Amino acid sequence: MPPLQNDRLIRALLRQPVDRTPIWVMRQAGRYLPEYRQLRAQAGSFMALCQNPELACEVTLQPLARFDLDAAILFSDILTIPDAMGLGLYFSPNEGPMFERTITCEKDLLQLKPIDPNQDLRYVMDAVSTIRRALQNRIPLIGFAGSPWTLATYMIDGGGASKKGFPKAQTMLYSNPKLLHALLDKLVDAVSDYLVAQIEAGAQALMIFDTWGGLLTPAAYETFSQQKMAEIVARLPKNHDGQRIPVVLFTKGGMRNLPGFVAAGTDAIGLDWTADLSDAKAIVGNQLALQGNLNPNILLSSSETIETEVKKVLASYGNVHSGQGHVFNLGHGITPDVPPENMAALIEAVKQHSPQYHQTN
Structure with a gap:
């Protein structure tokens, strides 16, 4: 199979170097988009x-x-x-x-x-x-x-x-x-x-x-x-068509069970917004990647607040010197009342502020 043009997500889930933190959002295709509501009505x-x-x-x-999603x-x-x-x-x-x-x-x-x-x-x-x-x-x-x-x-x-x-x-x-x-x-x-x-x-x-x-x-x-x-x-097969197939487990409220996830054989854990990424990282070390974990309700605030909270999440995970393997996401699915422009602000904040955490020198 031809290589992916953008493989940040796969590399991050496998705890490999990336130039910035990849981002996608749970329920990124859904009711907050007017084009989705129109298509659902037609269907x-x-x-x-x-x-x-x-x-x-x-x-x-x-x-x-x-949106420029990964x-x-x-x-x-x-x-x-x-x-x-x-x-x-x-x-x-x-x-x-x-x-x-x-x-x-x-x-x-x-x-x-x-x-x-x-x-x-x-x-x-x-x-x-x-x-x-x-x-x-x-x-x-x-x-x-x-x-x-x-x-x-x-x-x-x-x-x-x-x-x-x-x-x-x-x-x-x-x-x-x-x-x-x-x-x-x-x-x-x-x-x-x-x-x-x-x-x-x-x-x-x-x-x-x-x-x-x-x-x-x-x-x-x-x-x-x-x-x-x-x-x-x-x-599950670890590879298909010569490509690694990473697996993420997401449990709402799963922070307390993190040690067991290491033994489960997964590649990454999705965390909700009640978890602190630095605490989770201290438990799993470099054995698992972490996905998350901005509170979805923050997307109902201003672009300035979104940027501030994104920076907190990125800082909580830390930099390349303390381990690879962060995928930015919400701590649960995006809600239907989020303005699309706030989703755009979220992605832009991750793109702007995450590269500094991936510099090796």
């Missing part, structure tokens, strides 16, 4: 966008037409896997993602459909390959999936329960851990196959989003989330 629904490879490609490329990320949803398993995903205007059927007992588990990503989720693979062709190797394409625990929370509670902390899933963890482990093991298989298929379709880096891992106690997190993600990472 009729969120899932209509996800399930149409050409439209998914168009959405993925929209922020790249506006990566594209596949436009899709983490809940495509349980939908393909037969739970019937739909979106409620007031509740968000919902499922027609849930997992409450062993019978429900046995009714889950085994999936072949290249057949049951063909639209995702077609989107990945379409986006790769459109990018023409300018920047890398990130593929992704939800973690087994995070997928399980929606599958057990039926979705729309995040404000309540997914009580049914957390109850199952203590009342029927055998059933929960059986569900998680099915999801380990599905997520592993799904991510391998994305690599084969053209993804050049991967993220596993463990959005709800922070709901668990440290001991439960290690058993029911972190170990399952480690199993997935172990099954």
Whole structure:
């Protein structure tokens, strides 16, 4: 395969030298962009966008037409896997993602459909390959999936329960851990196959989003989330078409579990804004790259404040002499009410102030 014209993201995730800190933003293709809102209205629904490879490609490329980003990320949803398993995903205007059927007992588990990503989720693979062709190797394409625990929370509670902390899933963890482990093991298989298929379709880096891992106690997190993600990472190919495929694990509230991530075999950890990068770096040393972690709400302030806060994040990670491996990102997804010009201010601040941290003399 031809080399990437801009490989800053890959190099940073592998803790190799770069000229400046690379930046991309979670949910960088989304509702804060008027062109996205227009295309979604034309498509009729969120899932209509996800399930149409050409439209998914168009959405993925929209922020790249506006901003000088160092990566594209596949436009899709983490809940495509349980939908393909037969739970019937739909979106409620007031509740968000919902499922027609849930997992409450062993019978429900046995009714889950085994999936072949290249057949049951063909639209995702077609989107990945379409986006790769459109990018023409300018920047890398990130593929992704939800973690087994995070997928399980929606599958057990039926979705729309995040404000309540997914009580049914957390109850199952203590009342029927055998059933929960059986569900998680099915999801380990599905997520592993799904991510391998994305690599084969053209993804050049991967993220596993463990959005709800922070709901668990440290001991439960290690058993029911972190170990399952480690199993997935172990099954993923390290290289494809002669190129290294780095993997990032993101857990909201994951700072307390950092030592376990080193053992998980991943390349990088995504941190939310409650973590301090210097503290995280002290724990992981040069064993892992770190991604993050500006508070998304700062993008609702002024360009001057954005610049000030970007400088704080960069300084917190430090310079090349204390280790390579920082990817600038938000500590969670960009919110729909962010003015696009503030996204531009964020990127410009990173481009302006990060090179000083990469000088070797």
